[in-house]
Amino acid sequence: MVDVSNLSIVSAAAMPASRSEPTFTIDTSRQFLGWMAEHGTSLGFTTYQTGKLFLIGLKPDGRLSVHERTFNRCMGLCAHGQTLWMSSLYQAWRFENVLGPSEMHDGYDRLYVPMVGYTTGDIDIHDIAVRSDGAPIFVSTLSSCLATVSDRMSFTPLWKPPFVSRIALEDRCHLNGLAMRKDNPAYVTAVARSDVADGWREHRREGGILLDVESGEIIVSGLSMPHSPRIHEGTLYVLNSGTGEIGWIDLTAGRFHPIAFCPGYLRGLSFVDRFAVVGLSRPRDDNKTFAGLKLGEELERLNVSARCGLVVVDLKSGDCVHTATIGGVVEELYDVIALPGVRRPMAIGFKSDEIRRIIKFR
16 A cells, blocks of 8 residues: 555556557657746647547656546546546546645656536536636537536537527537636537527638627637637637638627647647647548548648647747647547646546555544
């Protein structure tokens, strides 16, 4: 037994990896790790395609630390103090860091444990956020609404776009992204203004919209499959996924201003000082959802293939200054978070006996 102050952990023996296990690679640009060290941050991201939560940081010798756990179709991810919230196929999970400020576990300074899970059913939760009182707010894409968890029902609806006539399990507009302003939902993104089941699919190329939650008004239209609206230092940023651009929103003029082109389908956005960390995915060639987008045309013009991974964008210059390229079985990411003040995080999942040996009682 390893006693860590108020935490007791019995370490399981390491098991050799199966030879048939799918490969995963991550290659960072020359200064990516130095950038993480300089800014004192680690990163997390989800991939619903392979059902993995990844937490990356730095080992004591400065090399990259990669820790992964399996959760079926994990997507939305957010950090709030010592807490992580993450959505999966039919649940919303609250993780808590069980290590104190000076405690370590096997070289990790964060140990996130899934403490509470709410069963929502498969309502296709995309972005998830949390208020200061700890209550989560998430986008139920299948239901075309913002919602929160419930102790008695699958979820509690909070808001829907005015053009959606009723809450139905029909994915009418593909509502997906959520930007918070302090404790309140401020802006959301949707692929199209539609009030019929799967109606958004007809407008993927230029039907995307950004809505003001309080007024219900469409602030920006003409976007291409937008995702991940986020407010950072008073500015609203959005990923125009169908064109491969990160940009900012002029709320007065109702315009999207591109900052940088990133070679991939963009989903997941977080910030570290003046830098944005953007998630990239490789669009599936056999999937009609990604066919016919301007992203493909721009990639062809630049003579480059779509990539999967992370890109660090300097918001002042628009330069893509650092990259972490992911290869192997992982081809699509959904959400990305920064964990400031964390050097090397890890999490506990349900696929091994490790969770049985984590006991915190004071």
